[in-house]
Amino acid sequence: MQDQLKKRRPGGRSQQVVSAVFSAAEEVLYSQGYVNFRIADVAQKAGVNETSIYRRWGTKEALLLEMLTKRAEQTMPIPDTGSLRTDLLAFLRDTLTTAQTALGTALIQIGLLSTQRPDLVPYRKLYWERRSAMMGVMFERAVARHEIQGQYDPAFLMEFTSGPILARLLISGEPLTVDFAARIVDNLMDLIQKD
Amino acid sequence: MQDQLKKRRPGGRSQQVVSAVFSAAEEVLYSQGYVNFRIADVAQKAGVNETSIYRRWGTKEALLLEMLTKRAEQTMPIPDTGSLRTDLLAFLRDTLTTAQTALGTALIQIGLLSTQRPDLVPYRKLYWERRSAMMGVMFERAVARHEIQGQYDPAFLMEFTSGPILARLLISGEPLTVDFAARIVDNLMDLIQKD
Amino acid sequence: MQDQLKKRRPGGRSQQVVSAVFSAAEEVLYSQGYVNFRIADVAQKAGVNETSIYRRWGTKEALLLEMLTKRAEQTMPIPDTGSLRTDLLAFLRDTLTTAQTALGTALIQIGLLSTQRPDLVPYRKLYWERRSAMMGVMFERAVARHEIQGQYDPAFLMEFTSGPILARLLISGEPLTVDFAARIVDNLMDLIQKD
Amino acid sequence: MQDQLKKRRPGGRSQQVVSAVFSAAEEVLYSQGYVNFRIADVAQKAGVNETSIYRRWGTKEALLLEMLTKRAEQTMPIPDTGSLRTDLLAFLRDTLTTAQTALGTALIQIGLLSTQRPDLVPYRKLYWERRSAMMGVMFERAVARHEIQGQYDPAFLMEFTSGPILARLLISGEPLTVDFAARIVDNLMDLIQKD
DNA sequence: GGATAAGCGAGACGGTACGTCTCGTCTTTTG
DNA sequence: CAAAAGACGAGACGTACCGTCTCGCTTATCC
Numbered sequence: 001m002q003d004q005l006k007k008r009r010p011g012g013r014s015q016q017v018v019s020a021v022f023s024a025a026e027e028v029l030y031s032q033g034y035v036n037f038r039i040a041d042v043a044q045k046a047g048v049n050e051t052s053i054y055r056r057w058g059t060k061e062a063l064l065l066e067m068l069t070k071r072a073e074q075t076m077p078i079p080d081t082g083s084l085r086t087d088l089l090a091f092l093r094d095t096l097t098t099a100q101t102a103l104g105t106a107l108i109q110i111g112l113l114s115t116q117r118p119d120l121v122p123y124r125k126l127y128w129e130r131r132s133a134m135m136g137v138m139f140e141r142a143v144a145r146h147e148i149q150g151q152y153d154p155a156f157l158m159e160f161t162s163g164p165i166l167a168r169l170l171i172s173g174e175p176l177t178v179d180f181a182a183r184i185v186d187n188l189m190d191l192i193q194k195d
Numbered sequence: 196m197q198d199q200l201k202k203r204r205p206g207g208r209s210q211q212v213v214s215a216v217f218s219a220a221e222e223v224l225y226s227q228g229y230v231n232f233r234i235a236d237v238a239q240k241a242g243v244n245e246t247s248i249y250r251r252w253g254t255k256e257a258l259l260l261e262m263l264t265k266r267a268e269q270t271m272p273i274p275d276t277g278s279l280r281t282d283l284l285a286f287l288r289d290t291l292t293t294a295q296t297a298l299g300t301a302l303i304q305i306g307l308l309s310t311q312r313p314d315l316v317p318y319r320k321l322y323w324e325r326r327s328a329m330m331g332v333m334f335e336r337a338v339a340r341h342e343i344q345g346q347y348d349p350a351f352l353m354e355f356t357s358g359p360i361l362a363r364l365l366i367s368g369e370p371l372t373v374d375f376a377a378r379i380v381d382n383l384m385d386l387i388q389k390d
Numbered sequence: 391m392q393d394q395l396k397k398r399r400p401g402g403r404s405q406q407v408v409s410a411v412f413s414a415a416e417e418v419l420y421s422q423g424y425v426n427f428r429i430a431d432v433a434q435k436a437g438v439n440e441t442s443i444y445r446r447w448g449t450k451e452a453l454l455l456e457m458l459t460k461r462a463e464q465t466m467p468i469p470d471t472g473s474l475r476t477d478l479l480a481f482l483r484d485t486l487t488t489a490q491t492a493l494g495t496a497l498i499q500i501g502l503l504s505t506q507r508p509d510l511v512p513y514r515k516l517y518w519e520r521r522s523a524m525m526g527v528m529f530e531r532a533v534a535r536h537e538i539q540g541q542y543d544p545a546f547l548m549e550f551t552s553g554p555i556l557a558r559l560l561i562s563g564e565p566l567t568v569d570f571a572a573r574i575v576d577n578l579m580d581l582i583q584k585d
Numbered sequence: 586m587q588d589q590l591k592k593r594r595p596g597g598r599s600q601q602v603v604s605a606v607f608s609a610a611e612e613v614l615y616s617q618g619y620v621n622f623r624i625a626d627v628a629q630k631a632g633v634n635e636t637s638i639y640r641r642w643g644t645k646e647a648l649l650l651e652m653l654t655k656r657a658e659q660t661m662p663i664p665d666t667g668s669l670r671t672d673l674l675a676f677l678r679d680t681l682t683t684a685q686t687a688l689g690t691a692l693i694q695i696g697l698l699s700t701q702r703p704d705l706v707p708y709r710k711l712y713w714e715r716r717s718a719m720m721g722v723m724f725e726r727a728v729a730r731h732e733i734q735g736q737y738d739p740a741f742l743m744e745f746t747s748g749p750i751l752a753r754l755l756i757s758g759e760p761l762t763v764d765f766a767a768r769i770v771d772n773l774m775d776l777i778q779k780d
Numbered sequence: 781g782g783a784t785a786a787g788c789g790a791g792a793c794g795g796t797a798c799g800t801c802t803c804g805t806c807t808t809t810t811g
Numbered sequence: 812c813a814a815a816a817g818a819c820g821a822g823a824c825g826t827a828c829c830g831t832c833t834c835g836c837t838t839a840t841c842c
Contacts, residue, residue, distance in 0.1 A: 112365050163362035190386075191385075243814085245804095254804080428798095498755070553749035553753075563709075598837095
């Protein structure tokens with residue numbers, strides 16, 4: 001692995017190109033949104049030839065997919081504040097912040113459009129599972145602290161956490177305040193208590 | 196209504212064209228999804244010239260908007276089963292059923308993508324408000340029945356109702372079972388009790 | 391036929407576009423040669439969108455084919471000077487003049503490349519046959535004038551007429567002088583006398 | 586020249602690569618024609634890296650040029666049958682045979698396209714001059730045999746020999762029969778007699 | 781016999797042209 | 812008059828070649 005990174009493979013610029021394209025792609029996705037995401041823009045911003053992008057990724061979607069997968073792999077550290085409630089709040093605050101950026105919107109759009117683009121499904125799953133796993137860790141800690149009992153279904157909890165955020169974001173369009181996050185956490189705590 | 200259909204405006208086919216286009220559009224939206232929704236397909240399916248569609252609606256989105264608005268106006272009757280819980284369940288079951296169809300998915304996609312297409316925002320709002328209003332009625336009745344007190348925020352409740360559905364639909368991708376609906380209602384009832 | 395041209399079909403600019411493209415194509419073929427003939431250049435020079443060209447002709451070759459076919463249909467009048475010898479000389483002089491232009495070269499290139507592009511074959515044939523027919527007329531007249539007897543094979547004569555021109559043009563590259571034309575005609579007259 | 590080939594320079598495979606590429610190039614030229622001649626195909630067929638070809642020859646045309654030049658250097662022995670007529674016939678028969686192969690067509694194409702590719706001109710000249718020289722030898726012998734007088738212009742005769750072949754090949758497309766060769770020779774003999 | 785020069789394999793990359801696919805507009809003809 | 816019919820302008824997309832470059836390795840020659 002280290003080898004692989006160290007050993008510069010023939011063809012010189014590969015690394016620079018890839019990272020330049022990723023940054024550019026993120027910028028473009030950020031500024032234009034998914035629908036207006038243009039390969040040409042990415043190429044120009046990355047100072048890379050359009051063809052090189054097509055060569056390596058083939059399609060717009062493939063590029064986005066890979067970029068987002070990479071991105072999904074470098075999420076925040078799992079909060080560990082000492083209480084489940086504050087852990088969840090920290091976690092949600094991060095989610096809200098991300099979701100409010102144009103990039104966040106784009107992420108969600110891609111997730112949504114994956115209905116029509118089966119190639120995007122794996123990314124969606126990956127993202128979802130990573131978040132679920134993070135929640136899982138927070139709950140395990142809470143169990144270890146005897147805050148709660150061992151009964152919970154992380155996937156289900158995820159649904160009741162992300163759901164309202166999505167709803168507000170996609171439909172009512174109202175801002176995602178910290179207050180809102182608190183309300184979601186309250187609800188979540190209720191659900192857990194009941195289980 | 197009869198009037199509207201009968202009164203042939205000069206130059207003739209207007210009414211037929213409009214309704215043919217609406218049906219065709221719905222079919223196409225149903226079978227192709229929003230992203231692959233093509234005016235050409237609609238025109239062909241409606242047996243109408245493409246230009247006629249552009250003349251009347253201008254854009255793909257405008258057509259969809261009008262079509263969906265019309266559709267949103269003929270929603271289900273508001274359930275009135277005698278208890279808030281069963282009302283909510285009936286309401287949710289309908290939502291789930293719709294959401295699971297390809298058309299439902301398309302509707303959601305449009306709602307989502309309206310971030311990029313400001314012209315779609317009104318539709319999204321309309322849809323959302325109608326559903327909110329329906330919930331409002333159910334709650335009013337519950338208040339009248341002394342099932343609950345007058346304290347509640349319909350918009351907020353909507354978020355906690357639709358949210359998990361969206362989450363499951365868009366991210367985890369798991370099926371929307373009746374069980375799931377029940378769980379949502381349970382959660383909702385809890386929230387209300389607390390208020 | 392007149393009808394077809396007169397009856398302006400809906401869609402407006404058709405006629406202008408077609409003729410603008412043909413002129414532009416000829417110019418480009420003239421200035422760039424066949425190998426460097428670019429649709430984009432034609433489009434730009436014609437003040438027409440590239441897509442319109444692709445829509446109507448599909449390929450570079452199809453465009454050239456149609457253009458050249460049209461061109462082949464408007465050849466010079468058949469010389470009628472009173473003697474076969476002078477008729478042939480006039481005919482050849484025209485051929486030489488055309489052949490020396492860049493357009494002529496391009497024509498020949500296309501004829502040649504039709505080996506690889508079967509779609510170009512018809513054009514080649516057409517062109518050849520028209521020239522043959524013209525020679526046929528000149529010979530008929532000579533027969534009528536009792537200059538020669540009825541024995542001759544126009545195709546064969548064409549080969550011995552065009553052949554040396556091609557040879558000089560394609561291989562030795564020496565200029566096509568009037569002298570050269572005379573020499574060819576002399577040879578041709580000999581061949582006829584012998585027949 | 587021998588030196589250059591013998592002196593194996595460091596770095597090994599040079600010779601194998603060169604000859605493998607030449608064979609492959611000929612095959613490809615044979616099967617695909619000039620227009621569809623692809624370096625990539627040559628490389629693959631030769632079991633050699635594409636880059637190696639570009640390194641050594643720079644361009645497609647340069648490769649072809651060198652290959653064809655080499656080929657042109659190994660032409661048939663000059664016929665010496667005892668009479669000019671039969672010498673010419675033998676010579677032409679060879680020409681016709683070559684011309685009819687796909688390779689022959691390719692050769693002609695290259696000669697033709699050299700209008701656009703000045704780098705190919707030398708090859709064309711070389712080929713032409715070699716053939717001219719061969720004819721020259723045949724004529725010298727005829728003069729020595731007192732078959733003909735010393736008056737003739739080899740280049741001119743070449744034009745009247747190759748010309749009809751080109752014409753038939755490029756335009757009428759009819760097959761190059763032995764009969765046709767005879768006819769050309771007859772014509773040629775006439776021309777000589779006259780000179 | 782080890783340095784070293786020449787050259788090859790491998791993998792991109794820049795660049796140009798091509799042809800396809802939609803969207804939305806425009807113009808003419810026809811019922 | 813409005814719909815039908817047929818292009819057209821615009822612009823993104825993805826493909827196919829060409830020729831260039833860089834790195835790592837191998838091989839013969841030369842000191």
